[in-house]
Amino acid sequence: MMLEPIGLVTVLIGIACLLSTIEASLVGLGIAAVLGAACALFVGGANVQPGHLFLGFVVIAALSRRREASTAIRALNPDEPGFWLACLAIYGVASAFFVPRLLAGTTDIVALGTSIYEDNGSTVPLTPVSSNLTQSVYLIANLICFLAVVAIATTQKGFEAVLKGVLAYCAANLAFAAIDLATFYSGTQAVLEFMRNAQYVMHTEDQVAGMKRIAGSFPEASAFARSTLGVFGLTGTLFLCGRYTLLTGGLAVCAAVSLVFSTSSTGLAGAPVMLLLLYATATLRAQRPGGRTAAVVVVAAPAAAVAVCIGVMLEPTLSQIIQDYFNLVLLDKSSSDSSIERSAWNAISFQNFLDTHGIGVGLGTARASSFAVALLATVGVPGALFYGAFLVGALFVRQGIPGSFPTDVRLAARNGCIGLLLGDMLVSPVIDQGLFFYMLAALAAARPKGETYTARSMIPGFPGRRLPA
Template identity: 45%
Template sequence: MGVEPIGIVTLLVGVICLLRGSGPTVIAFSIFPVFGGAAALLFGSTGIQPGHLFLGFLLISALLLHGNPSSVVDRAFQSPPFVWLVLLVVYGVLVGYFAPRLLQDTMTIVPLGPQAGAGSGGTIPLGPVSGNFTQAVYLFADLVTFSLILAIASTPRSFRHVAIGLLCFGAANVFFGIVDLISPGTPLVDLLSYIRNASYTFHADELVAGMRRIIGSWPEASAFAGASMAVVGYCGTLWICGRHNKVSGLLFVASCILIVRSTSSGGIAGLPVCLAILYATSLFRCGGSTGTRASLAVVLAFPIAALLFVFVLVLSRDLYQQVYDFMDVTILSKPTSLSALERGSWNASGLSNFFDSYGLGVGLGTVRTSSFAVALLSNVGVPGTIFFLLFLLTGVLLPRGTARTYEADVGLAARNGCLCLIVGALISGSTVDLGLIFFIMAGLRSAVPRGVRMSPATPA
C-alpha cells in the first residue's frame, strides 16, 4: 500500500475537520469528489480516491463524534428513496456475483476496466471481472453517502453546511478548470500531476479544433464537463432563486464557458438541455411577491438573446463559419469518428447483453458502455433500472418543502444539479455509478421534508 501526497493532504484535512466539528467535515467532504483523477491510496494498480477516503471521516463525525448512530439509521429507514437505493445496491451485488458465473461463456462482453485476453473490439467471453467488486464498493459508498447526507442535512444548520459545501465543490471545479487552461508551459503542470496520479488514461494533451481540451482534475474532458454540468444545474438554480447569488451566478457563468471550452461533445450537446431545465425553473420561480429579479430577467432576456445571436450569425458570414466549424468538429462529425464508433459498439454490445440475459443484467460492473441508460439495463437489468427510477422519483423529482423558502430553493437547486448530471451521463456515462457528488445532491434534496418547512427562510 502506498500513500500519495494527495492522500496525506486528505488525511490531514480530515483530522483537522474532525477537531473543528461537523460543519467543516461535511463541507470538506462535499469538495473532495472534485479530485476524480486522483488516488489518495494505492494498492497495486487499484487506487482509493480522496472523496472515498474522506467518507471515513464523515462516518466518524456523523456516527461517533458529532452525531447519534440511532438517529442516522432511523432517518435513513424512514426515507423511501433510501429503501429503493438499498434494493438497487443489494440486487446489483447479487447479480454481479451470480450472473457472470451462471451465464459464463454464453455471450461476449466489453469488460469494464483492463482485462487480459480481450479479443477484437475489446470483447471477452462473459465471466467474473474486477469491475464486479470495484463497482459494488463504489455503489455501497454512494449508499453510505446518501444516508449520511440525508441524516446530517435534517437540521437547518447542517442543511446550510451541505449547501455551502456544494458551492465550494463548484468553485474547486472551476478553479482546476482554469488552472488546466493556463497551465501549459508553466510549473502548474507539475502541480496538476499530484492530482492526476490514478491508474487512468489521462487525455490532458488532446487537441480539438486547434484547442487543447480541458480536463481540470478529471481524467478526460467528458468527465470534467459532466461535473461542470452538475455545477451549472445547482449554481444556476441558486442564482435564479436569489440564494448566494453573487457566488452562484459567477460559478454558473464560468462553468458554462468551461464546458464549451473543454470541447467535450457530451458537454456541448448536454449544455442546452441543462439551460432548458433552468429556463423552465425560471418560469415557475418568477412572479409574485417572492419572485426574484434573476428569474424574471432569464424569462424575458433569454429568448431575446437567442434571437439576437441567430441574427448576428445570419449577418456575419465569418462568425457563422467559425461557429459552424466548431460545432462540426465537436458534434456534427462526431458520430463518424473512431471514438464514437467504438463507443457505439460498446452500447450495441451492452444492449445485446441485456436481451441475452433475459432482462436481468449480466452483473454490476461487468459491462462497459457509453450511456448511463445502457449501463443500467446491461449491468443490473430491468429490476435494477426500476429500483433506480423509483429512487430518482421519490428522492429527487417529487416536490419538497414549502415553496420559495431557503430549503425549497436549495432543494430545487440540488434536484436540477442531479438532473443535469444525469443528462451528461446519458450521453457518455460508462457505469452505473454516478459518483459521490450526485448522491450528496440527492441526499440534500431528500432531506427537505415534503410539504413541511424546516425553518424560517434563511437570508441569502
C-alpha cells in the same frame, strides 16, 4: 496497499476537519470529490479516490452524533428513497458476485477497463472481473454518502453545511479547469501530476484544432463536462431563486463558458438542454414569492438570445467560426473512431441485457457508453426499477413551502442531479454516479426541521438576497 502523498494530505485534512466543525468536513468532502483523476490509496490494482477516503471522516462526524445516527437509520425505511438505494446496492453487490459465475460464457462482454479493439478486436465470454469488486465498493460508498448527508441535512445548520459542501465542489471544479488551461499553455503540466496519479487512461493533454480539451481534475474532457453540467444546474437555479446571487451567478456563468469551450460533445450537447431546464425553472419561480430575479430572466433571456443570433448572422466570419466549431466537436465526431467504439459498446451491452433475459451480467462486469445501457446491462430490470424508485423519491416527491430557502435549495439540487444524469446518459460506462451526485440527491431529499427559516449569509462578501421564508 500504498498511501500516496495526496492520500496522506487527505487524511491529515480529514482529521483536522473532524476536530473542527461539520461544515468543514462537508466542504472538504466537496473539494475531495472533485479529484476524479487522483488516487489517494492503492489497494492492489484498485484506486481509492480522495473523495472516498475523505467520506470516512464525514461518516464518523455524522454518526458520532445520536440524532444524525438515528436519522440515517430512519432513512432506510421503505417510504424513504434511501431504502430503494439500499435495495439497489444489495442487489448490485449480489449480482456482481453470483451472476458472472452462474451465467459464465452465456454472452460475450466488453469487460470494464478494456476496449473491443484490444486483444485483436474481440470481446470475451462472460466471466468475473476485478471491477465487480471495485464497482461494488463504489456503490456501497454512494449509499453511505447519501445516508450520511441526509442525516446531517435534517437540521438547519446541517442543511446549510451540505449546501456549502456542494458549492465548494462547484468552485473547485471550475478552479481546476482554469488551472488546467493555465498549466497547459504555460508548459507547467507537471505541477498537476500529484492529482493525476490514478491508474486510468489519461486524456489530459488532448487538443482539438489547436484548442486544449478542458479536463480539469478529471481524466478526460467528457468527465469534466459531465461534472460541469451538474454545476451549471445547481448554481444556475440558485441564482434564479435569488440565493447568494453574486456567488451563484458568477459560478453559473463560468460553468456555461466552460461547457462551450470544453471541446466536449457532452458539454455542447447537454448545455442547450440545461438552458431550457433553467428557463422552465425561471418561468415557474417567477410566479412565486421573491421571484424577481427569475422574472427578469424570463423576460430578458429571449430578447438576448434573438440579439445574439442576429449579431452572429450579420457577421459572416463569426458565423463560420461558430459553425466550424460545432461541426468539429459535435457532427464530425459522430464518425470518429471513438464514437464508433462507444456505439459498439452500447450495442454489445444491450445484447448482454437481452441474452440474460433482463437479469444483467452483474454490477461492474461490462462496459457501455451510456448510463441507461449500463444500468440495464449490468443490474438488469430489477436494478433499473430500484434506481428509478430511488430517483423519483429523492428528486421529485419532496415538496415544501414555495419560495422558502429549503425548497429553493432542493430545487437547485434536483436540477444539478438532472445535469449530471444527462451527462451520464451521454457518456457514462458504469452506473457509479459519484459522490457529488449523491450529495445533491441527499440535499434534494432532505427535510430540515423548521423549513420556514431564512438562511444566514453563507460567505462573507457574498450575502445575496435574504428572501422571506
